[in-house]
Amino acid sequence: MPHFLKMGVILMVVGLIATAILAGVEGITREPIAQSQRQELLNALAKVLPAGFDNSPVEDQVQLADKRINRQAKEVPFYRARKGGAPMAVAFLVSAPDGYSGNIDILIGVDSLGALTGIQIVSHAETPGLGNKIVKTDWPKAFVGKSLKNAKWAVKKDGGEFDQFAGATITPRAVVGAVKRGLEYFAENQDKIFKTPAAESAK
Amino acid sequence: MSSTTLLTPSSPHVHGGLSIPVIMKTVIWALLPAAAMGVMVFGWSALFVMIITTLACVVTERLFNAVRHRASTLGDQSAALTGLLLAMPLPPNTPWWICVIGGGFAILMGKQLYGGLGYNMFNPALIARVFLLVSFPVQMTSWPAPAPLLSDKALSFAEGLATIISAPFNTPELLDALASATPLGQYRMEVSLGHTVREALGGSYGFDLFSAAGGMIKGSLGETSAILLLAGGIYLLRKRIITWHIPISMLAGTLLPAIIFWYTDPTKYPDPLFHLFTGGLIIGAFFMATDMVTSPVTPVGQIIFGLGCGLLTYLIRTWGGYPEGVSFAIVIMNAAVPLIDQYSRPVIYGKAKTHA
Amino acid sequence: MSDNVKEIIVNGFWKNNGVFVQMLGMCPTLGVTTSAENGIGMGLATMSVLVGSNMVVSMVRKAVPNDVRIPAFIIIIAAFVTIIDLAMNAFVHDLHKVLGLFIPLIVVNCIILGRAEAFASKNTVMGSILDGVFTGLGFTFALTLLGSVREILGSGQLFGHVLFGADFQPALGFILPPGAFIALGFILMTYKWINERSANKS
Numbered sequence: 001m002p003h004f005l006k007m008g009v010i011l012m013v014v015g016l017i018a019t020a021i022l023a024g025v026e027g028i029t030r031e032p033i034a035q036s037q038r039q040e041l042l043n044a045l046a047k048v049l050p051a052g053f054d055n056s057p058v059e060d061q062v063q064l065a066d067k068r069i070n071r072q073a074k075e076v077p078f079y080r081a082r083k084g085g086a087p088m089a090v091a092f093l094v095s096a097p098d099g100y101s102g103n104i105d106i107l108i109g110v111d112s113l114g115a116l117t118g119i120q121i122v123s124h125a126e127t128p129g130l131g132n133k134i135v136k137t138d139w140p141k142a143f144v145g146k147s148l149k150n151a152k153w154a155v156k157k158d159g160g161e162f163d164q165f166a167g168a169t170i171t172p173r174a175v176v177g178a179v180k181r182g183l184e185y186f187a188e189n190q191d192k193i194f195k196t197p198a199a200e201s202a203k
Numbered sequence: 204m205s206s207t208t209l210l211t212p213s214s215p216h217v218h219g220g221l222s223i224p225v226i227m228k229t230v231i232w233a234l235l236p237a238a239a240m241g242v243m244v245f246g247w248s249a250l251f252v253m254i255i256t257t258l259a260c261v262v263t264e265r266l267f268n269a270v271r272h273r274a275s276t277l278g279d280q281s282a283a284l285t286g287l288l289l290a291m292p293l294p295p296n297t298p299w300w301i302c303v304i305g306g307g308f309a310i311l312m313g314k315q316l317y318g319g320l321g322y323n324m325f326n327p328a329l330i331a332r333v334f335l336l337v338s339f340p341v342q343m344t345s346w347p348a349p350a351p352l353l354s355d356k357a358l359s360f361a362e363g364l365a366t367i368i369s370a371p372f373n374t375p376e377l378l379d380a381l382a383s384a385t386p387l388g389q390y391r392m393e394v395s396l397g398h399t400v401r402e403a404l405g406g407s408y409g410f411d412l413f414s415a416a417g418g419m420i421k422g423s424l425g426e427t428s429a430i431l432l433l434a435g436g437i438y439l440l441r442k443r444i445i446t447w448h449i450p451i452s453m454l455a456g457t458l459l460p461a462i463i464f465w466y467t468d469p470t471k472y473p474d475p476l477f478h479l480f481t482g483g484l485i486i487g488a489f490f491m492a493t494d495m496v497t498s499p500v501t502p503v504g505q506i507i508f509g510l511g512c513g514l515l516t517y518l519i520r521t522w523g524g525y526p527e528g529v530s531f532a533i534v535i536m537n538a539a540v541p542l543i544d545q546y547s548r549p550v551i552y553g554k555a556k557t558h559a
Numbered sequence: 560m561s562d563n564v565k566e567i568i569v570n571g572f573w574k575n576n577g578v579f580v581q582m583l584g585m586c587p588t589l590g591v592t593t594s595a596e597n598g599i600g601m602g603l604a605t606m607s608v609l610v611g612s613n614m615v616v617s618m619v620r621k622a623v624p625n626d627v628r629i630p631a632f633i634i635i636i637a638a639f640v641t642i643i644d645l646a647m648n649a650f651v652h653d654l655h656k657v658l659g660l661f662i663p664l665i666v667v668n669c670i671i672l673g674r675a676e677a678f679a680s681k682n683t684v685m686g687s688i689l690d691g692v693f694t695g696l697g698f699t700f701a702l703t704l705l706g707s708v709r710e711i712l713g714s715g716q717l718f719g720h721v722l723f724g725a726d727f728q729p730a731l732g733f734i735l736p737p738g739a740f741i742a743l744g745f746i747l748m749t750y751k752w753i754n755e756r757s758a759n760k761s
Contacts, residue, residue, distance in 0.1 A: 003626075006624075007626055007627045010622075010623060010624065010627055010631070011631060014619075014623070014631045014634050014635070018634050018635065018637070018638035021642070022638055022641055022642065025645055025646070026645060029646060029648065029649040032649035032650060033648050033649045033652075036649065037652075039652075127731075130731075
């Protein structure tokens with residue numbers, strides 16, 4: 001056997017063994033990984049949805065898209081919570097494109113009357129110690145119970161009612177704006193959001 | 204070596220008369236009018252800030268000498284100058300412990316760890332300011348309104364002291380109440396909201412160039428009085444401590460793009476005089492970029508360096524993450540100095556020009 | 560304990576420490592050490608890969624010819640990194656989310672290829688495992704130390720516990736990238752100082 005062929009075969013054998021082992025490991029970990037990801041989603045939903053629904057919002061989801069929810073109008077899942085079949089609340093992801101550095105993704109929960117049941121910052125890249133106070137403090141709690149009608153949707157500096165932080169106005173302003181746009185979308189499309197049949201393959 | 208031997212020293216044989224302590228002292232004198240104006244405009248706390256940073260620098264220098272078993276280098280006056288230069292761009296009521304950290308950082312990290320005066324790569328005062336700005340953004344961007352001494356808004360000596368004194372690593376309570384934006388910060392914020400420059404700076408904010416040039420605006424304790432800083436700069440030019448190349452090219456580097464953008468859209472970009480008289484452009488151009496250790500040697504190199512500083516300042520002010528960019532711009536260009544020196548070396552007499 | 564074993568331990572953990580002396584693996588060292596917890600997590604993940612790759616490389620060292628040993632080692636290392644990546648994702652999901660991007664990058668950590676090439680390819684399986692454990696522990700120690708220093712100075716916390724009360728203003732610069740370089744510099748200085756002192760004594 002020529003030298004180069006021998007080397008190639010040896011490498012191939014090493015590669016094959018490695019691949020076989022990896023395939024095995026992937027098989028073992030596939031279920032736990034899916035489980036953890038699902039648990040993560042459930043934890044987040046539990047934080048923004050009100051208690052008392054009797055369906056599974058993860059399975060009862062629809063994909064909708066709008067420019068107000070994220071700038072690229074990508075489809076995002078709407079997780080619907082119902083009680084006895086009647087719409088109770090919905091949770092979906094809004095994205096603020098105008099944060100201090102990069103997008104801020106916020107999971108918001110809205111009840112059927114249009115009031116917020118909770119918001120959670122899912123991902124962001126804001127400055128530690130300044131903008132990241134949106135996750136380090138209980139600032140998001142101020143949103144609970146707020147609706148388009150009963151709140152002035154701006155930070156205090158701009159004449160609204162939400163706190164900004166010393167030295168950081170841009171981040172809270174972006175979050176407030178994005179949540180407001182999400183509420184507006186919900187107000188206009190409430191029927192569509194609750195009545196569209198659930199997507200078949202809810203993953 | 205025997206002391207009786209006659210030695211012919213190597214050139215240069217004629218000494219210009221300038222020594223390091225003389226240079227440093229002259230620069231301190233040139234800074235003092237603007238510093239005094241800072242105290243007049245912002246009250247006693249500005250004086251305390253200057254004293255604390257200067258003391259912190261001097262003490263750090265002496266301690267480092269002692270730790271390394273070296274003779275004291277306080278005589279060259281450079282530590283005192285670093286302290287004063289560090290104080291100038293600080294808010295007039297910076298908490299005392301930030302002043303101490305800044306002074307210690309400037310001397311230790313900015314100068315002595317590189318090997319002392321002459322070996323440092325970055326301007327010590329500026330590198331310390333950049334460190335403070337990224338580390339304590341809230342305190343470093345809380346600007347009080349002017350409260351001139353002898354006016355009825357003025358704080359007493361004790362009140363001035365109280366605005367900067369707190370437990371270590373805590374913010375004095377008085378500070379929170381005073382926080383607001385400088386004209387540059389105001390401009391950036393309002394324009395990002397879709398307002399025009401006129402709306403951002405006129406009206407309720409009451410910005411006018413006359414008070415900006417005189418120093419009666421919100422801002423750091425020693426950067427605001429553009430006219431006195433300009434006078435100090437001209438004094439340094441007259442005394443031949445600095446040459447015109449860096450200051451003029453740095454001002455041009457900021458003002459040329461400012462004129463171009465202002466001409467294309469005056470609602471979005473403020474006029475060049477705004478850029479000239481707010482923030483730290485003038486003190487940066489005359490006192491900080493011209494630091495002999497951290498600027499290029501040849502006139503051509505100095506002009507490239509100055510243009511780079513000015514252009515970066517404009518870029519950061521207009522599109523960057525911070526409203527003011529002078530210190531970042533100069534620190535970035537400091538890093539480029541060895542490269543600039545390499546490519547701006549004059550051709551030695553008698554040597555043919557090499558075409559690379 | 561035989562001298563040989565003792566030498567492996569002392570070399571791996573202290574005398575030839577991957578971070579302090581060899582200055583390898585700087586990307587995770589500077590990148591993830593914003594807190595002590597991240598440092599310890601990254602260190603242990605790297606150590607698991609190191610032990611695995613050292614063991615297998617040593618096992619196959621006679622079967623793999625010299626010409627293709629580097630690509631073969633890389634495949635082995637990459638396989639272990641993927642295993643650790645999947646296992647962490649499945650069983651310590653939260654830590655995996657924090658370390659995220661840096662886990663796959665363990666592949667290019669030069670400490671691992673360095674130990675495979677310099678030690679495991681020439682030594683017995685048991686010796687290689689021991690070397691992997693203590694080099695890995697040395698790396699973990701370095702990252703945890705750097706992470707602790709940065710967390711204390713930059714967030715006023717250690718392992719997530721607030722140290723100085725609510726009004727304490729930490730120096731944010733230390734959890735930003737420049738702080739990593741400054742803190743590592745001072746740790747290196749201390750390391751050299753300790754070694755110099757013990758050399759002077761003996």
